[in-house]
Structures are given as structure tokens and as C-alpha cells.
Amino acid sequence: MAAYDHKKVEQKWQKRWEDSQAFRVSDSPKKKLYVLDMFPYPSGSGLHVGHVEGYTATDIYSRYKRMQGFDVLHPMGWDAFGLPAENYAVKTGVPPAKTTNDAINTFRAQIKRLGLSYDWSREIGTHTPEYYKWTQWLFVKFFNEGLVYKKKALVNWDPVDQTVLANEQVLPDGTAERSGAKVVQKELEQWFFKITDFADALVDDLDEVDWPESTKINQRNWIGRSEGAEIEFDISNSKEKIKVFTTRPDTIFGATYMVLAPEHALVEGFAERSENKSEILSYVEAARNKTDLERQEGQKDKTGVEIQGVKAINPASKEEIPIYIADYVLGHYGTGAIMAVPAHDERDHEFAEKFNILIKEIELKDPKEMTKKVGGTWVKNYRLRDWLISRQRYWGAPIPIVYDREGKAHAIPEEQLPWMLPTDVEFKPTGTSPLGQSKELLERTEKIFGKGWKPEIDTLDTFMCSSWYFFRFADPHNEREFASKEAMQKWLPVDLYVGGAEHTVLHLMYARFFTKALKKFGIITFNEPFLKLRHQGTILAEDGTKMSKSKGNVINPDEVVERYGADSLRLYEMFMGPFEAMKPWNTQNILGVRRFLERVWTIFENEQGFMQDSPSVEKSQETALHQTIKKVGEDIENLKLNTVVSELMKFISHNGLQRANVEDTRRVREIFLALLFPLAPHIASELAEIYNYKIAHWPAYDNSRLTSATVPVAVQVNGKLRATIELAADVGEGEALQAARTDANVAKWLALGKEVRAVYVPGKVINFVIGQS
RNA sequence: GCCCGGGUGGCGGAAUCGGUAUACGCGCUCGACUUAAGAUCGAGUUCCGUAAGGAAUGUGAGUUCGAGUCUCACCCCGGGCACCA
Numbered sequence: 001m002a003a004y005d006h007k008k009v010e011q012k013w014q015k016r017w018e019d020s021q022a023f024r025v026s027d028s029p030k031k032k033l034y035v036l037d038m039f040p041y042p043s044g045s046g047l048h049v050g051h052v053e054g055y056t057a058t059d060i061y062s063r064y065k066r067m068q069g070f071d072v073l074h075p076m077g078w079d080a081f082g083l084p085a086e087n088y089a090v091k092t093g094v095p096p097a098k099t100t101n102d103a104i105n106t107f108r109a110q111i112k113r114l115g116l117s118y119d120w121s122r123e124i125g126t127h128t129p130e131y132y133k134w135t136q137w138l139f140v141k142f143f144n145e146g147l148v149y150k151k152k153a154l155v156n157w158d159p160v161d162q163t164v165l166a167n168e169q170v171l172p173d174g175t176a177e178r179s180g181a182k183v184v185q186k187e188l189e190q191w192f193f194k195i196t197d198f199a200d201a202l203v204d205d206l207d208e209v210d211w212p213e214s215t216k217i218n219q220r221n222w223i224g225r226s227e228g229a230e231i232e233f234d235i236s237n238s239k240e241k242i243k244v245f246t247t248r249p250d251t252i253f254g255a256t257y258m259v260l261a262p263e264h265a266l267v268e269g270f271a272e273r274s275e276n277k278s279e280i281l282s283y284v285e286a287a288r289n290k291t292d293l294e295r296q297e298g299q300k301d302k303t304g305v306e307i308q309g310v311k312a313i314n315p316a317s318k319e320e321i322p323i324y325i326a327d328y329v330l331g332h333y334g335t336g337a338i339m340a341v342p343a344h345d346e347r348d349h350e351f352a353e354k355f356n357i358l359i360k361e362i363e364l365k366d367p368k369e370m371t372k373k374v375g376g377t378w379v380k381n382y383r384l385r386d387w388l389i390s391r392q393r394y395w396g397a398p399i400p401i402v403y404d405r406e407g408k409a410h411a412i413p414e415e416q417l418p419w420m421l422p423t424d425v426e427f428k429p430t431g432t433s434p435l436g437q438s439k440e441l442l443e444r445t446e447k448i449f450g451k452g453w454k455p456e457i458d459t460l461d462t463f464m465c466s467s468w469y470f471f472r473f474a475d476p477h478n479e480r481e482f483a484s485k486e487a488m489q490k491w492l493p494v495d496l497y498v499g500g501a502e503h504t505v506l507h508l509m510y511a512r513f514f515t516k517a518l519k520k521f522g523i524i525t526f527n528e529p530f531l532k533l534r535h536q537g538t539i540l541a542e543d544g545t546k547m548s549k550s551k552g553n554v555i556n557p558d559e560v561v562e563r564y565g566a567d568s569l570r571l572y573e574m575f576m577g578p579f580e581a582m583k584p585w586n587t588q589n590i591l592g593v594r595r596f597l598e599r600v601w602t603i604f605e606n607e608q609g610f611m612q613d614s615p616s617v618e619k620s621q622e623t624a625l626h627q628t629i630k631k632v633g634e635d636i637e638n639l640k641l642n643t644v645v646s647e648l649m650k651f652i653s654h655n656g657l658q659r660a661n662v663e664d665t666r667r668v669r670e671i672f673l674a675l676l677f678p679l680a681p682h683i684a685s686e687l688a689e690i691y692n693y694k695i696a697h698w699p700a701y702d703n704s705r706l707t708s709a710t711v712p713v714a715v716q717v718n719g720k721l722r723a724t725i726e727l728a729a730d731v732g733e734g735e736a737l738q739a740a741r742t743d744a745n746v747a748k749w750l751a752l753g754k755e756v757r758a759v760y761v762p763g764k765v766i767n768f769v770i771g772q773s
Numbered sequence: 774g775c776c777c778g779g780g781u782g783g784c785g786g787a788a789u790c791g792g793u794a795u796a797c798g799c800g801c802u803c804g805a806c807u808u809a810a811g812a813u814c815g816a817g818u819u820c821c822g823u824a825a826g827g828a829a830u831g832u833g834a835g836u837u838c839g840a841g842u843c844u845c846a847c848c849c850c851g852g853g854c855a856c857c858a
Contacts, residue, residue, distance in 0.1 A: 214777050214853080221776075221854060228858080246858060259858090302856085333857045340858085346774095347856055383857045501852080575798070577786060580778095582851070586785065592798045598813095643787070646797035653797085714793035719839050721793055759838050765792045769838050 004601035006565025010682045014115055023117040029071030034491050035062045036470055036530075038499025038507070039077045042103035043084060047110040048547075049555050049573065049585065054498045054536040056570045057579060057639055059116045061496060063678035064636045066117075067698035073491050075473040076111065076118040078104050080127035081462045086395040089427035096395040097423075100127055110558060114566045115681050122476045126465035131472065132397040133418035134482035135465050138514075140400055140411040147194045147517060150409060153388060157186035184289060191399060191458070193387040195513045199223055200380075201527070202512055211533040212580070215504040222505045224383030229367070230335065231376035233258060236311040236320055240266065245334030245381055248344065249371045252316040254362035255339035257352070258323045259304065262287035263331030270323070275308040280325060287327040302328050302351045314339075315374040326351065334381050387510065389461040394425055394434035396459030402445050405452040416448060421459075433457040467510040470494055470529060471518075485523065494530045501535040501580075508533070534639055539576070540584040547585075555585050567680035568594045574641035574679065596649050597683055600676070603652060604669065604687050623708040625668060629701035632675050641679075648676055671699045715740045716767040717749040733760045740766045 017023065035058050040051055062074040078100075085096035085103075104125060111118070124131055142148045160181035175182055195202075203223050206216045228247035235241065242258060260267055262284045271280040283305045304326030311320045328347060329338050342352035342359040352359050371378055390399065400412040400419045412419050422438035435441055435457035445455040468482065475487035493515075508530070515529040540546060541553035548554065560569045571593040577583040628647055635644045651672055670688075674695040677684035688695045707729055713736065715723040723743045727736055737758050740746055746768070753770035760766050 212778095217777060218853060224857060226857075244858080248858080328856050328858095330857065338858050345858065347858075350856095381857080504853080575785090581786095583785070586799075589785065589799050595813095596798085602813095642785095643797080646787075649797055712793075716793085716839075724793065757838065759792090761792055761839095765839080767792080767838050 004598050004683070006567065006597075006682070007562075009686045010113075010115060010561075010566050013682045013685050014112060017115075017117070018112070021121065023074065023119050024121050025073050025119050026071050029073075029490060031070045032073065032491055033062075033065050033070040033496075034073045034494045035065070035496045036074075036473070036494045036498070037076065038497070038503060039079050039466070039469060040107065041079045041082055041084075042100060042107045044088070044099065044103050045549065045554075046103075046106050047557055049539050049557050049560075050500070050536065052114060052557050052569065053539060053573045053579075054500070055111065055114065055116050056573055057534075057536065057641060058496065058498050059114075059570075060574070060636060060641060060644075060678040061639065062117055063681060064633075064698065067674070067678070067696065069697075073122075073473065074118055075122040075124075075476075076116075076120070077122075077124035077469060077473070078107070078126065079462065079466050079469070080104065080125045081132075081396045081459075081465055083393065083395070086393060086427065089395075093427065095423070096427075097127065100125075100395075113558070113561050114570065117681075122473055124469065124472055124476050126397075126462070126469065127395075129418040129420060130479075132421075132465070134472065135397045135460065135468070136400040136412070136417050136419055137414060137482060138468060139460065139464070140414070140417075141521065142193065142517065143401075143411045145517070145521060147197065148191060149194065150189055150191050152187045153190040153192075154185045155188050155190065156183045158183055188390075190388050190390040191401075193389055193513070195387045195510070196382060196384055198513055198516045199225065199382045199384050201516050202384075202509065205512075205516075205527050209528050209531055209533070211530075212535060215501070215508070215533065215535070218504045219509060222384065222509065225380060226382075227378070227380050229371040229376040230379050231315065231339070231371065231374050233312045233315060233339065236313060238310075240269070242266065242312060242323070242337050243335045244337045244339045245379070246339055248341065248367065249374070249376060250365045250367040251341045251344045251362055252314065252339065252370055252374060253365075254341040254343045254360045255314050255316075255321065256342060256358040256360050257321050257340045258312050259326045259329045259338050259340050259351075260323065261329040261331035261336040262325055262327055264325075264336045266337075267325060270307045270310050274310055276305070279305055280307060283325060290327065302326060302347070302354060304328070304351060304355065306355070316370070322357065324351075324355070332385060333383060387461075387513075389464055390458040391461050392433040393459050394421075394427065396462055397421070397465060398435060398441075399456045399458050399460055401456035402449050403454045403456070404449070409456070410449075420444075433459070435459065463506060463510050466507055467514040470497075470511070471524075488524055492524070493526050493528060495532060497530040497533045498536065501537075504535070535580055537577075537579065537581040537583060539573075540582060542585050542587065544584050560590065564590050564594045565597075565682075567597060567683050571597070571645055571680055575645040577642055579639050579641060593645070596652075597680060600652060600683065601687070604691055623705055625671065626701040626705045629671065629675065629699050630706065633698065633701075636678065644679065648672075648679070651675070666693075669693060670695065674699050711763045713740075713763065714765045715743060715746050716765060717746065718769060719767060720749075722746050722749050729763060731762075733762075736760055736762075736766060740768075 037055055037058050040047075058074065062072045065072050080100050085099045088094065088099055089096050108123075126132065126135070139148065158179055158181050160179040203220055203225050206219060226247050228245055229249040230243055230245050231249060231252070232241040232243050242260070244258070246252075260270075267280070267284060271277045271284075274280060283303075304324045307323045307325065310323055312323050313319070314321050324340075328351065329336065338348075340348040340351065340357075341362075342348040342357060343361050349359065351357070368378060398419050398421055400417060401409050402412060403409055422435060422441040422444075424438050424440050425434045426437060427434065435455070441455050441457075445453050471483045471488055471492065474491040475481070475483035478484055478487070511529050515524065516527065518524045519527065538546070539555075541551070541555070543553060545551065545553070557569060564572075568590060572590045575593055576585075576589070628651055632644050632647050635641065635647070669691070670693040673684050673688050673693050674697070677688075677695050684695060687693070709729060710726050711729050712724050713727050714721055715725055723740070723746045725739060725743055727739060731739075737760060741750065750768060750770060756769045756771050758766065758768050
């Protein structure tokens with residue numbers, strides 16, 4: 001037979017899988033399993049080795065589960081709307097649709113070259129009208145259910161490029177990443193999702209999913225639930241009250257001043273009555289012009305101004321206390337006002353020192369009792385804010401809203417969906433949303449709804465497209481629903497979800513929010529979309545730094561596939577280290593797995609080379625076989641894929657089973673190929689075909705053959721290893737100790753002192769403790 | 774600053790209900806094959822020591838017959854959050 005030619009073998013099997021639609025899953029699953037990758041943004045630079053890591057892991061898991069008889073839904077699609085394609089269009093004039101479709105074609109071809117077992121009949125792209133019709137439908141559904149609202153919000157405004165910027169596009173010094181202009185805050189009407197309605201469920205239901213603990217903690221921190229009291233403070237000579245939120249009502253006796261956020265509703269009225277009106281108003285104006293980032297910078301040096309002539313009354317001590325306005329208090333959290341306790345709170349302390357305010361030492365009381373005493377109520381608060389979904393961008397799903405002549409917003413009715421993204425738009429920053437240029441969009445609106453009606457010209461945050469795609473995979477071609485209830489019932493929730501750790505907060509939070517909302521609407525019946533979640537670790541460049549185009553240290557998976565083959569790349573990426581760990585690339589190490597596959601190839605070729613038939617059956621080798629089957633299965637189950645590769649290497653290594661005398665060589669070879677198949681499917685399929693092995697089913701192991709008749713036991717004297725002896729697995733303590741004592745080396749050490757005690761751990765270790773003599 | 778995760782050979786990493794540390798691979802050394810190189814195959818490879826033996830899992834203590842694994846303190850690296858009252 002010819003030498004191992006990875007190109008020939010891999011092309012052959014990829015074509016065969018494609019032609020036979022081998023991974024197309026049944027529509028009526030008997031044992032369902034839904035294994036999902038976070039679908040990629042099809043960037044122009046193509047597939048990255050990081051993608052390969054995650055996709056290979058889910059592929060191994062899917063193939064393994066299919067061999068166990070599961071109907072595995074394992075789909076792939078494209079998170080195709082987004083900024084890079086639009087920025088590229090601004091630079092070159094090439095329409096984002098063209099760039100995106102080209103990139104998708106590249107990605108698909110690259111993925112197929114890896115031999116990944118996706119059901120391509122379910123492929124979706126979020127930028128297609130067939131898909132975004134349902135993104136828009138869901139927006140309308142949420143709108144009708146009262147989970148969408150519009151309000152004025154402060155956004156980052158770039159006065160040079162005349163555009164709104166995302167927070168990530170503003171540099172820490174408050175200038176725009178692109179234009180270098182000083183970014184200002186501008187109030188614009190924006191659409192929001194009421195994600196805060198689900199804050200409690202988003203925290204509580206984390207208890208029921210199998211996710212990395214750190215990811216759960218990130219989510220909890222982001223939601224930032226805290227419990228405390230809302231307490232009203234009276235104002236001297238006024239009926240007005242200031243309501244504060246505090247987690248420490250027990251410190252109220254130490255509240256020697258109050259602070260209002262500059263945005264607080266009472267500020268204006270207080271300024272009118274104050275003795276320093278202009279000072280107050282200019283402080284508020286200055287705060288308003290600061291970006292969030294600039295306000296955070298003030299952390300080390302707090303600013304503020306007292307409202308002179310207006311005092312509050314501490315409800316516990318009944319003392320009159322001053323009121324300040326300071327931007328270290330945030331308008332959007334709690335009540336936008338605090339009782340400041342400088343003796344107890346670091347930030348208040350810093351402020352009080354700077355402004356010479358009384359710092360009063362206090363005795364602590366019981367928090368809930370104190371709350372009751374001062375007429376407060378016990379409440380929960382969240383740092384989570386509603387989700388702003390308007391984007392002043394072109395390459396996204398148009399928000400399906402039109403405005404009547406009075407400017408009132410109306411949802412576009414279902415029969416008009418998809419509300420098409422217009423194409424008569426130039427990709428130049430003009431100061432308003434690009435859709436505002438489209439004559440077609442305006443004419444369409446007037447034609448359908450009437451003269452004077454205007455379309456919404458913002459698009460939806462692309463995170464919305466990815467918040468529901470896992471439902472669509474259950475029923476990707478449905479033209480009447482985003483997915484039928486039956487299909488979702490059949491396939492969801494996702495059993496295993498794998499993707500990068502960079503999405504621990506936003507995407508996962510939004511997808512969970514959608515799930516909870518749809519459950520509330522009565523469309524689905526489960527709480528959580530992703531039962532088990534794992535993150536692949538970042539793959540670093542050979543020099544241990546992050547891969548980056550500018551450093552020229554990016555590894556292109558295509559080149560690796562070309563040179564070593566997809567099976568080698570798959571095996572190598574799994575062998576690198578623990579799945580979730582960050583690990584450096586090392587081209588030398590690929591040679592190791594490539595050599596392993598070549599050895600496998602040769603061993604199958606040469607009947608003499610591998611586990612020759614032998615009349616005598618060594619029990620312990622048979623045991624090793626069963627142990628290997630068990631360990632490989634368990635490790636795949638737990639995505640401990642690096643040790644799976646180790647096990648397989650050991651299996652054929654010259655120190656391992658290759659020299660074994662196992663009763664049936666063919667039987668062992670068949671088992672080995674079946675174990676190899678999920679990891680390196682091309683070569684395993686080829687060898688199975690050539691030599692006529694059946695590897696469709698995952699091999700079973702025999703519990704009774706997992707332990708062998710004799711086991712090595714370590715013998716220690718005072719904790720130091722002095723011998724290793726072979727004992728019957730079921731030997732009694734007395735006999736075991738006796739055997740150990742007769743070992744020459746052990747005896748030598750035992751002679752050095754008086755034996756105090758002996759510890760016997762069956763199958764593991766014997767430890768003699770001897771006293772000094 | 775706070776919250777997570779992690780420090781094991783020359784390198785990537787195994788091993789955590791406490792029980793033979795360094796599996797598997799890379800690299801390296803020696804040998805076989807070869808005119809030679811490469812590939813392949815075989816032997817070896819934590820450190821010190823000719824050996825007997827000793828030491829070692831970031832550092833220092835502790836618990837234990839026995840600690841990479843448990844406890845305490847500290848150092849370093851990586852990630853996330855960062856005025857949330």
C-alpha cells in the first residue's frame with residue numbers, strides 16, 4: 001500500500017461526506033443532542049486557528065455522540081452583520097453585502113477542509129432577508145409585549161466625522177479612535193430592550209446551568225444585584241424629600257452630608273433657591289459634557305459643589321446636614337442620590353476630607369431594624385442597565401418602525417417583513433444614519449403607510465441577531481415562524497455550547513434574556529438556552545504573544561492543512577494543552593502528531609507490526625485495553641481532549657499495547673480505529689475501509705476486566721520509596737505486609753530502626769514507619 | 774483596588790476523594806540503516822552524584838505515616854470588573 005497521503009485521503013472523504021449528506025440530522029430524533037459552536041463573524045482575514053480549536057472540540061464530541069446512537073444537531077452559520085464590512089465599504093466603496101458573501105464563501109470552504117461534521121442543510125446567515133425578517137419580527141413582538149421602548153440617551157458623538165460612536169471606539173483620553181476628535185456627549189432618541197425586567201431571573205437561573213464558574217461570576221457582577229434600603233431625607237423648610245439608596249442603613253448616624261448626581265431631578269429647583277446658583281449650574285454643565293470615561297478618570301480627584309442655603313435632615317440623628325452635587329454619584333444607579341458616610345465609605349471619606357465636611361465616628365446598628373426606624377423600605381438594586389439597541393449604522397437589520405405624521409412610532413406589520421435594507425446608500429460618514437440617505441426607503445414607507453410617514457433609519461445592534469440564532473437552527477427554513485414550537489421542543493435547549501471567553505457577558509446575557517422573554521410569551525417552555533458551556537483558550541503565537549497581523553505571527557490554518565493535513569491539525573490543536581487554557585503555538589509539535597498518524601498508517605499496513613496474534617492471552621494487556629476505552633470516552637465527555645490524544649498515542653506506542661499479546665488482533669485494531677475516528681476521521685475512515693473494519697459504533701468496555709489480577713504496590717519506609725512489589729489485587733493486609741518485609745531492599749531499611757507502625761493502602765502503597773535507633 | 778484562574782523537567786504539558794511526581798509529545802544525546810544528509814527504527818533523557826544515595830512541583834511555615842494536591846502568610850503571571858453607594 002502507498003504511503004500516507006493526507007491530501008488524497010482527506011479530499012476523498014470530504015467529498016464522500018458531502019455527496020452523501022452524511023451529517024444531515026433526522027427531523028424526528030429519537031435521542032436528541034444539540035451541539036453548538038458560537039457562530040463566527042466572517043471576517044475578511046479568514047478562519048483563525050482559534051476557531052479551529054473550538055470547532056474541532058465540538059466535532060469530536062458530536063461524532064463521539066453519534067457513535068453512541070444520538071441524533072446530533074450540529075449546525076453552522078454566519079453572524080454576518082457588523083462594522084468591519086461597513087468600514088471597509090467606507091474606505092473602498094465595495095458594498096458590505098459583497099465583502100460579507102465573499103468572506104462567507106472563504107470560511108465555508110476552510111471549514112469543510114477541516115472535515116467538520118456540520119449539517120450544512122441548516123446553514124444560516126444573519127444578513128439574509130430570510131433571516132432578518134425574523135430578527136425584525138422578534139423586535140416587533142418585544143415591542144408589542146412592552147419590552148421595547150424609546151427614550152433619550154446620551155451617546156458618544158464625534159463632531160468631526162459627524163457620527164455616533166460605540167464606547168469601544170472612544171479612546172481612554174476621550175478622543176475618537178478614527179478621527180482623533182474630542183468626543184462629546186449628545187442626547188439622541190434611542191431604542192432600548194427592557195432587559196432589566198429579567199434581572200432576578202438572569203442571576204438566579206445561573207444556578208441551574210453547567211457553565212464555568214468564572215463566567216457565572218462575570219454575569220452576576222455585570223448584573224450587580226445588591227440589597228439595601230431606600231430612605232427619604234427631609235429638606236429644611238420644604239416639603240421636598242431626597243430619596244437615597246444605601247446598602248448600609250446601619251451607618252445612617254454617620255451620614256453627615258448628602259450628594260446628588262448632577263443629573264438628579266431636584267438639582268434645578270435647589271439651584272434656584274441657593275445662594276450660589278451660577279456655580280451650581282456651571283458644575284452641572286461641565287459634568288454633562290464629560291464622557292463616562294472622563295467621569296471615571298475623576299476617581300482619584302473628586303469634584304463637587306455645595307448647594308448653599310439648602311439643607312437636609314438626617315432622619316436618625318435629626319441633624320441638619322449639607323447637600324452637595326458631585327459627579328462621583330451616578331444618575332442612573334439607585335435613586336441618583338446618596339447619604340454620604342465619610343467614616344465608613346472610602347469615596348465619601350475622600351470627598352469629605354477635600355471639602356472639610358464633618359467625619360462622624362459611629363456605632364453600627366442592625367440594618368433592617370434601622371431601615372424600619374427611619375421609615376425606609378428594603379429593596380433590591382441592579383447595576384445592569386437596559387440594552388440600547390439602536391445603531392447609527394448601515395450594515396445591520398433595519399429597525400422595523402415607521403413614524404406617522406405626528407412622529408408617533410408604529411411597528412411595521414408582519415406582512416411587510418422583511419423590512420428590506422436599502423441599497424441606494426453611499427458609505428460615507430454624513431452625520432446621520434446612512435439609511436437616512438435612501439430615497440427608496442422613504443418612498444417605500446410613504447407608498448405603504450402614506451404621505452408624510454417616515455422610516456426609522458437606525459439599524460439593530462448585531463448582538464440582537466445573535467441572540468436568537470440557536471432557535472433558528474432547529475427550523476432554519478421555516479417561512480411562517482422564526483422556528484416552530486415543535487422544532488424547538490424537539491431540539492432545544494442547546495446541550496453543549498462552545499465559544500470564546502470574550503463573550504462571557506454580552507452575547508450570553510442577551511441570549512438568555514431572549515430565552516426568558518420568549519418563555520414569558522409562552523412560546524417556549526425552558527428557562528435557559530445553553531445547558532453546558534465551555535470556552536476554548538486563546539492560542540498564542542510561537543513567541544508567546546498574541547497573534548496579530550501587524551506582528552506577522554499569525555498562523556494560517558490553510559497552510560497547516562496543506563502541509564500536514566486536517567487530521568494532524570485537529571489532533572495537534574487538541575493535544576496542545578487543556579482546552580480552556582491559553583497556550584502557545586509550536587510548529588515542531590505538529591510533527592509529533594503527524595508522526596503518530598504515519599505510524600498508525602504503517603502499522604495497519606504491516607500485519608506483523610501491531611499486536612500479533614498469539615495463543616497466550618495476557619490478562620493485564622486485555623485490562624489495559626478496557627481501561628483505554630473507558631478513559632478515552634470519559635475524557636471526550638469532559639472535553640479533556642489533550643489526554644485523549646495521549647491515550648491513543650500510548651495505545652500504539654512500542655511500550656504499550658503494540659507489544660501486547662491480545663487474543664484477537666483484528667478486534668483490537670477495530671477498537672483502536674473507532675477510538676481514533678472522532679479525532680482524526682479521515683484517516684480512520686480510510687483505514688477502516690481498506691482493511692474492512694467496522695467503526696460506526698463506540699466500543700464498549702467490560703467493567704469486570706478493568707482491574708487486573710496483580711497490581712504494583714509501592715513500599716515506603718518513613719515515606720521514602722524503597723521498592724515496588726507486585727501483589728495480588730485482593731491480597732489481605734497481613735500477607736501484603738509480609739511480602740513487603742521480605743523484599744531485600746525494604747528489609748535493609750527496616751533494619752535501621754524499630755518498626756512503630758505500618759500503613760497499608762490496598763493497590764497503592766505500604767508505608768513502614770520506623771523509629772530512630 | 775476588588776473578583777476569578779494559574780505557577781510542575783530545556784519546552785507544551787500529565788497526575789488533585791492526600792498514596793510510586795514528571796504520563797504523552799517536542800527537543801536533545803547515543804546507536805542502527807545510509808557514500809552522506811534527511812526520514813525511519815532502537816536506547817536514554819528532572820537535577821546533583823561513578824555509585825550507594827540525596828534533592829526537587831513559585832517562596833516560607835503548618836497538618837499528616839504520607840502533601841503538587843489540604844490550611845495560613847507571601848511573591849509572580851494571566852483574565853475580568855473598576856466611583857454601582
